[in-house]
Amino acid sequence: MGERVYYVYLLASRKNGTLYTGVTNSLERRVWQHRHGSATGFTARYGVNRLVWLEEFRDIRNAIAREKQIKAGSRAKKIALIEKENPDWRDLSEGWFA
Numbered sequence: 721m722g723e724r725v726y727y728v729y730l731l732a733s734r735k736n737g738t739l740y741t742g743v744t745n746s747l748e749r750r751v752w753q754h755r756h757g758s759a760t761g762f763t764a765r766y767g768v769n770r771l772v773w774l775e776e777f778r779d780i781r782n783a784i785a786r787e788k789q790i791k792a793g794s795r796a797k798k799i800a801l802i803e804k805e806n807p808d809w810r811d812l813s814e815g816w817f818a
Contacts, residue, residue: 726783728790730773730802731763735809738766739798743787747774751813771813773802 727747731740731754740763744750752758755769763769777783790798802809 723778724780726777726780728775728777728783728786729771730790730798731768732770732772732802732809733766733768734770736799738768739795740766740768741787741790741798743783745780747771748813748816752817755813755817770809770811772806772809772811774812 724745726743726745728743729747732738742750751771754763757764775786806812
């Protein structure tokens with residue numbers, strides 16, 4: 721059986737738009753849920769569905785700790801994380817879904 725992978729991710733409504741931080745063990749499924757409105761609440765209300773940053777973990781405890789650290793940080797810190805790896809704010813899930 722393969723080793724489990726966990727993801728901490730940031731979604732955005734657009735460049736410099738509304739941001740959302742989450743954690744999941746199935747990034748493709750979770751992004752699909754955000755994109756198709758089955759993830760109700762904040763992301764659906766504000767149209768936050770573009771995957772702009774992610775980080776992988778092998779231990780769920782580390783992933784949850786990182787998610788909490790990011791959520792506790794300022795908006796400027798979240799933007800810096802995105803722009804370090806993805807300065808154009810490309811949707812990293814582009815092409816995942818037909």
